[in-house]
Amino acid sequence: MRHLLSTKDLDLETALGILDVAEDMADVANREVKKLPTLRGKTVINLFFEDSTRTRTSFEVAAKRLSADLINFSAKGSSVSKGEGLKDTAQTLAAMGADAVVIRHSASGAAQVLASSGWIDAAVLNAGDGTHEHPTQALLDAYTMRKRLHGDRSRGKSLDGLGVTIVGDILHSRVARSNVWLLNTLGAHVTLVAPATLLPAGLDGWPVTVGYDLDAAVDSNPDVVMMLRIQAERMHAAFFPNTREYSRQWGLDDDRLARLRADTMVMHPGPMVRGLEISAAAADSSRSTVLEQVANGVSIRMAVLYLLLASEGGAA
Amino acid sequence: MNFVIVGATLPDGKSADLFVTDGVFATEAARGATTIDAAGLTALPGLVDLHTHLREPGYEQSETILTGSRAAAAGGFTAVHAMANTSPVADTAGVVEQVYSLGAQHGYVTVRPIGAVTMGLAGERLSEIGAMAGSRARVTVFSDDGKCVSDALLMRRALEYVKTFGGVIAQHAQEPRLTEGAQMNEGALSGELGLAGWPAVAEESIIARDVLLAQQVGARLHICHVSTAGSVDVVRWAKARGIDVTAEVTPHHLLLTEELARSYDSRFKVNPPLRREEDVHALRGALADGTIDIVATDHAPHPLESKECAWDEASFGMVGLESALSVVQLAMVDAGLIDWADVARVFSSKPAEIGGLAGYDHAFVPGGTANLTLYDAAHQRVFGLGDLRGKGLNTPYLGRELPGRVVATIHNGYPTVLDGELVDAATVAADAVNYTSRNPSA
Numbered sequence A: 001m002r003h004l005l006s007t008k009d010l011d012l013e014t015a016l017g018i019l020d021v022a023e024d025m026a027d028v029a030n031r032e033v034k035k036l037p038t039l040r041g042k043t044v045i046n047l048f049f050e051d052s053t054r055t056r057t058s059f060e061v062a063a064k065r066l067s068a069d070l071i072n073f074s075a076k077g078s079s080v081s082k083g084e085g086l087k088d089t090a091q092t093l094a095a096m097g098a099d100a101v102v103i104r105h106s107a108s109g110a111a112q113v114l115a116s117s118g119w120i121d122a123a124v125l126n127a128g129d130g131t132h133e134h135p136t137q138a139l140l141d142a143y144t145m146r147k148r149l150h151g152d153r154s155r156g157k158s159l160d161g162l163g164v165t166i167v168g169d170i171l172h173s174r175v176a177r178s179n180v181w182l183l184n185t186l187g188a189h190v191t192l193v194a195p196a197t198l199l200p201a202g203l204d205g206w207p208v209t210v211g212y213d214l215d216a217a218v219d220s221n222p223d224v225v226m227m228l229r230i231q232a233e234r235m236h237a238a239f240f241p242n243t244r245e246y247s248r249q250w251g252l253d254d255d256r257l258a259r260l261r262a263d264t265m266v267m268h269p270g271p272m273v274r275g276l277e278i279s280a281a282a283a284d285s286s287r288s289t290v291l292e293q294v295a296n297g298v299s300i301r302m303a304v305l306y307l308l309l310a311s312e313g314g315a316a
Numbered sequence B: 001m002n003f004v005i006v007g008a009t010l011p012d013g014k015s016a017d018l019f020v021t022d023g024v025f026a027t028e029a030a031r032g033a034t035t036i037d038a039a040g041l042t043a044l045p046g047l048v049d050l051h052t053h054l055r056e057p058g059y060e061q062s063e064t065i066l067t068g069s070r071a072a073a074a075g076g077f078t079a080v081h082a083m084a085n086t087s088p089v090a091d092t093a094g095v096v097e098q099v100y101s102l103g104a105q106h107g108y109v110t111v112r113p114i115g116a117v118t119m120g121l122a123g124e125r126l127s128e129i130g131a132m133a134g135s136r137a138r139v140t141v142f143s144d145d146g147k148c149v150s151d152a153l154l155m156r157r158a159l160e161y162v163k164t165f166g167g168v169i170a171q172h173a174q175e176p177r178l179t180e181g182a183q184m185n186e187g188a189l190s191g192e193l194g195l196a197g198w199p200a201v202a203e204e205s206i207i208a209r210d211v212l213l214a215q216q217v218g219a220r221l222h223i224c225h226v227s228t229a230g231s232v233d234v235v236r237w238a239k240a241r242g243i244d245v246t247a248e249v250t251p252h253h254l255l256l257t258e259e260l261a262r263s264y265d266s267r268f269k270v271n272p273p274l275r276r277e278e279d280v281h282a283l284r285g286a287l288a289d290g291t292i293d294i295v296a297t298d299h300a301p302h303p304l305e306s307k308e309c310a311w312d313e314a315s316f317g318m319v320g321l322e323s324a325l326s327v328v329q330l331a332m333v334d335a336g337l338i339d340w341a342d343v344a345r346v347f348s349s350k351p352a353e354i355g356g357l358a359g360y361d362h363a364f365v366p367g368g369t370a371n372l373t374l375y376d377a378a379h380q381r382v383f384g385l386g387d388l389r390g391k392g393l394n395t396p397y398l399g400r401e402l403p404g405r406v407v408a409t410i411h412n413g414y415p416t417v418l419d420g421e422l423v424d425a426a427t428v429a430a431d432a433v434n435y436t437s438r439n440p441s442a
């Protein structure tokens, strides 16, 4: 693996490989010394053009557990002119000898532009680009599902036949896109539920079932319900009338929660808006995987950094 | 400078010798005339672009009237219509006269300024249309291109007011609310790439409204850069009803599709956006059957830094003057959809007619001003930066195999391109002065 830009171009073998390496990385977290010397001497740069303390910190912990040198390069609000930001920064990082760049950017495709630009030679890891993809989030979600299903016997297993329902603002969600492609590759069946205003155009070509009715989706016995964050500001652009109506129609409230199987997973990529897309009870119930997702995020990011940097010149 | 052009193939396929004497076509060679061997070359009337962004005044880092004129001449053009979205905007007689004078002074092509429909392109008040029409620049085409005249009442008034002066409104059809933040064609691919969609309906609904407005007030309407199959249907319907509408298509919309956005390479970011394969085929068919009247480049140069960035942050637009004829050959002629006589119509006589530019209605007639280009259609090349002559390097055709090559361009009887190379600026400017002194009314 040269870069990790999207889950769309991950084949089953590569995806399972990442999940399995993440299992090994999780074992490290349970040791007394939570650190491996693997990436000693490697420089990883967190290049965040958009604020995200959670994701940035997760990569930071992951890099440090692998003994890499981690530098946080906050490009947000920098004085460089808007158009030149990416190129100038990339060339600066190249001059610093970065081995990997973890990039978060508000523009879709920014990670791919960086990887194919020739401005920098480093491995590029997409930590969220606009409304396009957020591959490590999808990987950690899949890892979390697999772990709940198979526990210690997760290695090598796909998500064959798993029913995953993703609810909310699919249109603007990079998490949804990355999950759709990855879960499909892993054999899961994905259902998207949202008002028509928040679904992308041309879903016919996606490997998903589409519905508008959350109640019908809840009653169709899903194995996983993934709630996406909804931004209240969307109502000003007429995507929905107001938060009350959104919550009533597409929120995971206590009543809908009660109708799910006891072992149905309730997932959320965070940060949650309790009371809007998810009730407090749903967020805190035993079905909720929210805290596992955070912990698993570190293992997945360790695995990806390891595969990008430790096996340089090696496989794929 | 007098010429004998030997053995050129005319647009109708016949072979002929052409004589250029004192700036006009003649029936025989002048003594001492320079001979150009045109065996195997197609002689086309000088190309006329109805949609060029020359950027001067105000954006000289992108292009100037001189550099854009040179790019045009290199592409076989002898006249371009310069869009009004400069800084200051071409919304007064002063600005259009300045653009006109600079064009005439440089002399590579006839530069015809387009006047803004509204002051500052703000879409609120009409600009001084009468003053621009009556100025030395004699403006006949008015456009807020880059922006749509979206207010229905203002568009109605503009159509009526421009009719008063015998001009035409060239509408950039883009419903602004439906395209807020839009980045590429709306469809399955925009959904996958996470780029905000530019839906076809935003173009088609404006065209539908405007053809009905044109009918209502009995005015002429020209539609810029038609890009969708649905727009073609609307224009076809309007023409069938006898509405006085003309339409243009760009070379890039005849060849390229939205699939190119997959690379997130912003050289492919343009407004209106590249569309689907079906749209490309509908546009080709419409140009072939006359529903779309002309090809216009929408040449839109940008400095490098406006394209070396993420897609969302990049400017819209592509340069097109240098590649236009090659792309039309590839997409239309080589595809068997039109012949060279059609090329002469859609690239010269018809755009001149829409723009009210005299001297292009009959090509090569003795006594007529000598504007022509000699084109080697059999040539093949991999298009590269070296083929560009303007300031803008934002071409979508880098590394693409394109047919054809402009061998010579003659503007007002003097050469601007010879042996495939631009004639130097001083020589062209001197020839332009000679021409103007002989033709004070021009």
Ligand SMILES: [Zn+2]
Pocket (backbone or CB within 6 Å): B145, B146, B147, B172, B224, B225, B271, B272
């Ligand atoms: Zn336009």
